[in-house]
Structures are given as C-alpha cells and as structure tokens.
Amino acid sequence: xxxIADLKGLRVLVVEDEMxxxxxxxxxxxxxxxxxxxxxxRLDEAMDLARAGGIDCALLDLNLGGQPIFPLxxxxxxxxxxxxxxxxxxxxxxxxVDRGCPVLQKPFREGDLARVLAELRAAVG
Numbered sequence: 001x002x003x004i005a006d007l008k009g010l011r012v013l014v015v016e017d018e019m020x021x022x023x024x025x026x027x028x029x030x031x032x033x034x035x036x037x038x039x040x041x042r043l044d045e046a047m048d049l050a051r052a053g054g055i056d057c058a059l060l061d062l063n064l065g066g067q068p069i070f071p072l073x074x075x076x077x078x079x080x081x082x083x084x085x086x087x088x089x090x091x092x093x094x095x096x097v098d099r100g101c102p103v104l105q106k107p108f109r110e111g112d113l114a115r116v117l118a119e120l121r122a123a124v125g
Contacts, residue, residue, distance in 0.1 A: 006118060006121060007032045007033055007034055007114065007117050007118065007121060008032075008033035008034070009033065009034070009035060010032075010033075010034045010035065010056050010057065010117060010120075010121055010124075011034070011035045011037055011054060011055045011056045011057075012029055012034050012035070012036060012037060012055070012056065012057055012058065012059055012117070013037040013038055013040070013046070013049055013050060013055045013057070013058035013059070013076075013081075014026065014029070014036055014037065014038045014039035014040070014058075014059050015038065015039065015040045015041075015046040015058065015059070015060045015061055015064070015069065015072065016039055016040075016041065016059075016061045016086070017041045017042070017061060017063075017064045017065050018061075019041070021061075021106070022039045022041065025039070025059065025086075025113070026039060028110045028113050029113070031110060032110070032113070032114055032117065034117065037049055037054065037055050041064065042064060042065075043064055043067050043069065043071065043072060046060075046064075046069075046072050047071065047072055047075060050072060050075050050076055050079070050081070051075070055081060056081070056120070056121070056124045057081055057082045057083060057084070057117070057120035057121070057123070057124060058072075058076055058081060058082075058083040058084075059083070059084050059086055059104070059113075059116075060072065060073065060083055060084070060085050060086065061085075061086055061087065062085050062086070062087040062089065062093050062094070063087070063093070069085075070095060070098075073098055073101075077097075082101075082119075082120040082123035082124060083101055083120070084101055084102040084103065084104055084116045084117075084119075084120060085098065085101055085102070085103050085104070086103075086104040086106055086108070087103065087104075087105070087106060088105070088106040090103060090105055091103045102116045102119050102120070104116055
C-alpha cells in the first residue's frame with residue numbers, strides 16, 4: 001500500500017491511440033491517485049502537452065496509428081521527464097536509447113502499472 005500512496009498526485013502524461021485502452025489506463029491512474037494529463041491520441045497533441053509542462057512522467061504507446069512515438073520520447077528525455085512504454089511487442093520495437101525505460105507489456109494490470117509508476121516516481125525525485 002505504501003507504493004500506491006507514493007503515487008498520489010503524480011502527473012502522468014498518457015499517450016494512447018486506442019480509445020478503450022486509453023480509458024482503461026485513465027481509470028487505473030485515477031484509482032492509484034494519479035492526475036491524468038491528456039490523454040493524447042496523436043503525436044502532435046502529445047508534443048503540445050509535453051511542451052506545456054505540468055507533468056512528472058509519461059506513459060507512451062509505442063505506435064500511434066502507424067507513427068512512432070520517438071520524437072516525443074526525445075522531447076521528454078531532453079526535458080528530464082521519465083517515461084515508460086506500453087506496447088504489445090515488449091521491448092522489441094525500442095531504439096537503443098530507449099532500452100533503459102520501463103516497458104509495460106499490453107495487456108497489463110493495475111499492479112503492473114503501479115510498479116512502473118513507482119520506478120518513474122523515483123526517477124522524478
């Protein structure tokens with residue numbers, strides 16, 4: 001329970017193009033006491049949210065309608081925001097520079113999300 005308590009108030013940028021998956025992630029984040037930023041279903045929308053600030057970390061779908069998420073990952077890295085990737089392909093689609101980031105294998109459970117968010121929270125400080 002301490003792990004979940006530590007997540008309260010964490011501002012998480014959610015980038016996911018599948019509406020039902022996005023809604024499920026939002027529900028999980030709310031249950032964990034996190035604040036959802038977005039969600040964004042398109043890369044340009046996600047980039048705008050990341051540039052606007054007000055986030056602690058991000059949960060990124062690896063592929064948005066055939067468009068790789070890597071420009072956003074680069075922006076988040078430049079700004080010092082930790083991120084995790086949510087994908088059905090494991091870490092197979094990651095670039096070398098992204099290999100140190102946590103990966104949530106879809107489908108995932110709330111406990112898996114909480115564990116990854118605790119890692120990201122530790123990176124935030």
